[in-house]
Each structure stands twice: as C-alpha cells, then as structure tokens.
Amino acid sequence: MKEWQEMLALAKEWAQEAGDYLLERAEGPMDMESKTSAIDLVTEMDVWSETFLKDKIKSFYPDHHIRTEESEDEKGQSPYEWVIDPIDGTVNYARGLPFYCISIGIRYEGNTVIGLVHAPKLNETYEAIKGEGAFLNGKEITVSQTGQLHSAVIGTGFPYDKDRDKDNNLEYINKMIPQVGGIRRMGSAALDLCQVAAGRMDGYWELKLNDWDVEAGLLIVKEAGGQAVVQPEKKGLFILSANSLLFSTLQKIIDR
Known part of the structure; x- marks a missing residue:
C-alpha cells in the first residue's frame, strides 16, 4: 500500500535524525534516573527522543493514536496507532554499549502493518511492511x-523485578542451557527480534515485556519467515x- 510506504519512509527519516x-549526545554527560529498579533507567535522551518522534508524527498525522514508553498515550480518531520505544536498550546506551535502538511499530485497525528498528551505533536499520518481506x-x-537445538544460538533477557519475583526466567535458562549451542543476552528486545529475523540468532524468548x-x-x-507467539500475562x-x-521445540521447553 502506497500510504504505508510513505509512512515508513517518514519514520525512517525521523529515526535517522533522532x-x-x-550518537552525538552519547559522548557527553547525561541526566538519568531509575524507574522501578537500579537498572530500569530513563535518561534525558529517552525523553528527548520520544518528544521528537511524537512531534513529528503529530505534525504529519495529527489524528493518529500514539503509544509510547515514557508518557501517556495520545488518542486520535484515525485507525492508525504508532507504538514507539524511543530508546530500547537504555542501560546499554547509558553505559556506552552499542546494542540499543529506536523502535517504531504502526498498527492499522489493530494489526501491525509497519515495523522499523534503527540502531544508530550499529548503523543498522531493519524494516518491514506487512506482506512485503523484511530488510x-x-x-x-x-x-x-538451523534445525538442531544443539547448534542453535538463542537470545533472552531478564525482567527488572528479577530480584523480587521468582518468575524471573532462571527456570527456563536452566532448562535451555544444556540443550542449545549458546545463549545470548543483549539487552534490547527489539534488536533481539531483529537478530532472529536476520538469521544471526535462531530464536529468542523473554518475559514481562511491553x-x-x-x-x-x-x-x-x-x-x-519466522514464527512468533505473544502471550499477555499478569x-x-x-x-x-x-x-x-525450532519454534515448536522451543515452545515445549518454555511451557507457559
């Protein structure tokens, strides 16, 4: 759809600018604070990136819904909704690690039709329009x-309440480690999914995401060409x- 192509082109332009x-601000001092734990951070650049993207969207699509991490949802009358993480991997960004990104998904009538993940430090931009492949x-x-679990590299992560809730992924890590070729924990769910899409990792799971x-x-x-399940939980x-x-095999190991 031409409209989707135009929206993706604008999202790419804005994500590149942000x-x-x-990158420029990562080299200098930065204000930051904890949200729910010592490693659940928000920096001034999370807030700046979110505001920048929201302002761009509102200037071109004033009637679109906007859902973001750091502020309240903005309601509109359009069937389109933008779902944005202004910096996915904030801890990595704050510590100078390159594995962070800007993530923008666009829904139409509740269905995701556009996906964009831009990783500035890696100089990588992942994109997809529904029905048109991934790039x-x-x-x-x-x-x-990869069809054999013992050869597979699988990504995962840990929830911010891992020290307070026993449902902290350790059970599944212990099940998985003896059976796979390797496990990676990168610190950005959006980029983890993109590594699966690019064939760099063979699978990925995580709990308590948004x-x-x-x-x-x-x-x-x-x-x-991958498979995925999204299961809302408490x-x-x-x-x-x-x-x-590998999808069904991993489902059997991580039985929730």
Missing part, C-alpha cells in the same frame, strides 16, 4: 535454517520467536 542526535539496510533478510519493546520487531521476524507480555524448524 539516532544521529543520540536490513535495504537488503532482504530471512531467518536461519508492546513498545516488540511491536516493530515481531513484524520484522514474521516478514523474514505482568506484561511473554514473547517467543524462532525459525520454523
């Missing part, structure tokens, strides 16, 4: 063809994604 400024820096990507963490990445995985979303050869 990302360039994130990294303009080149089409597909999930891996829709802004995964909205764009899930579409990118699916458009790259404390956020459970996410599992993988190539089609």
